[in-house]
Amino acid sequence: MDAWSKQQMKQNEIKLDILQSLARSQKALARIMESLSDVVGSSDKISEELLGNMAVISGYQKMLADRIAEIHLPKKKKCGNPANPWMHPRLKQGKH
Numbered sequence: 001m002d003a004w005s006k007q008q009m010k011q012n013e014i015k016l017d018i019l020q021s022l023a024r025s026q027k028a029l030a031r032i033m034e035s036l037s038d039v040v041g042s043s044d045k046i047s048e049e050l051l052g053n054m055a056v057i058s059g060y061q062k063m064l065a066d067r068i069a070e071i072h073l074p075k076k077k078k079c080g081n082p083a084n085p086w087m088h089p090r091l092k093q094g095k096h
Contacts, residue, residue, distance in 0.1 A: 015068045022061050029054055 001009075033054060040046040 018068055019065060022065050025061060026058070029057060 033050075036050055037047075040050060
């Protein structure tokens with residue numbers, strides 16, 4: 001295995017570890033929400049604040065997961081000169 005392949009494998013292992021950590025964190029957040037729902041069920045203000053905080057944390061986690069799981073496709077290399085724009089003959093003559 002060459003150096004580039006080893007580096008890619010190591011990066012994938014790190015990404016997988018981070019994604020697994022995020023999954024554990026999401027499970028922990030779910031447990032926290034279940035536990036707190038019993039305690040703060042009677043207070044709408046506290047419930048809304050907790051839900052807002054949980055949404056922010058989940059949003060950060062989703063953003064991190066999206067960035068980690070992003071697939072980088074190589075850009076297509078363009079060769080040659082571009083052609084002139086094509087127009088239907090009726091449009092060239094101003095006929096609609």
